[in-house]
Amino acid sequence: MLYIIGLGLGDDKDITLKGLEAVKKCSKVYMEAYTSLLSFGLSPNGLSNLENLYGRSITLADREMVEEKADEILNEAKASDVAFLVVGDPFGATTHTDIVVRAKKLGVDVKVIHNASVMNAVGVCGLQLYHYGETVSIPFFTETWRPDSFYEKIRENRKLGLHTLCLLDIRVKEPTIESLCRGKKQYEPPRFMTVNTAIEQLLEVEEARGEFVYGENTICVGFARLGSEDQKVVAGSMKQLLTVDFGAPLHCLVIVGKTHPVEEEMLEFYGL
C-alpha cells in the first residue's frame, strides 16, 4: 500500500492522527523535498525532529528522485507499506496526480490522507472560498522570459467579481543554464517569490497590456507562512502592500473581487 499523506501547512504537529498512525506502520517513509524544505524550515535538525515524532527515518525525495525512482518506490509499495509525505494536501497546490496514476497502472493500492492546503487555508482572511475564480501562478520573470498568461485569467475572474488566488513561484533545485549546456548537474540557489515581487510583476504586465484589469489601488491580501504560528496576513491596495515586509517564505497573494459585507469586516481586521 502507498500512503500519500498530507502534512498540512504549519509544522510537524499539523499531521492528522490518521496520518501519524499510517506513517508509523510504514516500513519506508519518503518526504517530498520540493516545498517542504521551505515551508517547514527544515534543517537537518528539523528532519530529525520529524523522524523522532514519526518514529521512522525519512528519505527526502526531490523532484528528480520522484521522477527517476518512482517505479522503485512503487515496487516497494507493492510488497509493503510505504508512506509518501507531502506538505499541505496531496492534491493541493502541488499535485501528485502523476504518482497516483503510475501506482494505479502498476496495481499498487493507494490511500490518500487529506490535510489543509493553501487552497482552503486562504479562507482565514475572510473571503469566501466559493467566490474564487481560477487560480493563477505567477512565475519569476527573467530578461527574456516574461510569460503573462495569468493576466487573461485574472481579467475573467474580475469580470465575474471573483477573487483570484495567485500562487507564487518557488525555484528549488533548478539546474543552472551553464550546467545544462555542459550536461553536468549544478543547481541555482533556492528562490521563492515574495508578495512584493509578485505585485511588481503584476503591475508591469498591466502597464504593458493596458486593459485596466487591476491597478495599484486594487485591494489584495498578502499572506506569508500561511497556517504556521507566525503567519502574516495583510490586506491593502497593491501600492500599500508593496511597502510591507512579509518576511520568510512561503508567500501567496489574493486579488480581491467583489466583496460582501462580512468579507469587508474581516478584511478590515487585516488592514494596514
Added chain:
Amino acid sequence: MLYIIGLGLGDDKDITLKGLEAVKKCSKVYMEAYTSLLSFGLSPNGLSNLENLYGRSITLADREMVEEKADEILNEAKASDVAFLVVGDPFGATTHTDIVVRAKKLGVDVKVIHNASVMNAVGVCGLQLYHYGETVSIPFFTETWRPDSFYEKIRENRKLGLHTLCLLDIRVKEPTIESLCRGKKQYEPPRFMTVNTAIEQLLEVEEARGEFVYGENTICVGFARLGSEDQKVVAGSMKQLLTVDFGAPLHCLVIVGKTHPVEEEMLEFYGL
C-alpha cells in the same frame, strides 16, 4: 482564547495533533452540529467516542445556538480557553467568518487550526484544483421555489473551460412551515441532497433555459463521504451517474471542464 478547530472530513482520527492538543487544554468544547451529525454519522455513541478521544465533554451547538448564544460562548473565551470544533476546515464550505468577526470585535483572541475540507479534498479525483471556477450551491427545489442562479455560474465556468464544484443542499433542523406560522418550533426531518437529485435538477434547469451549457452527456464526477474510509468517487456522464447509488451522505458533484491528459487518465480510474 477561542480555538476554531477543523476536524477534517472522515472521522474522529482526522483531527491534527495540534488540534487535539488545543482541545485538551480547553475548559469548554463546542461542536457545530450542522454538518457534523451527517458527516461523522454521529449517534450519541459517536459523540462519546469523540469525548473519550479528546478527554473533554462536548456541547453540540446547532445553528440556532451559535446564533443566539455566540456572545455567551465568546465571553467564556475571554476568561478561558474555549474550543469550537468544525467539520472540515473552519473556512471551508461552511464558513465561520461571522463568529470570528464577533470575536475580534469583542477583543477575544482567535486561533484557527486548519484541516482538509471538501474544497481541496475533491482533488482526489485528479482534476487540478487550480482549474476550478466559482463554486456553486444546488438548493432543494420545492413546488414554488426553484432558484437557478447556479446556471449562469456554471455557464461562465464552462466558457472558460473550468471545472465546477457543486455543493449540495443539506437541510438540518429546518423549522416546518406550520411551526413558523404557529410561532412554536418544530423541525423537518434532516435531508441531504444526493448526486442523483442534483443532476435531475441541473438537467431540469438546462431544459428550461436551453442555452446548452451542459447536457446529459456532460462528464461529471460524483462523490459520497469524501475523505472517509468508504468514500465513493464515480466519473461518468450525467445520464450514467443518474443510475449510480452513492449511498449515505454527504454527496457533492463536479461538472468537468476542459481536461488535460493526466486529468483524463485519473478520471478513467473512476469510470463506470
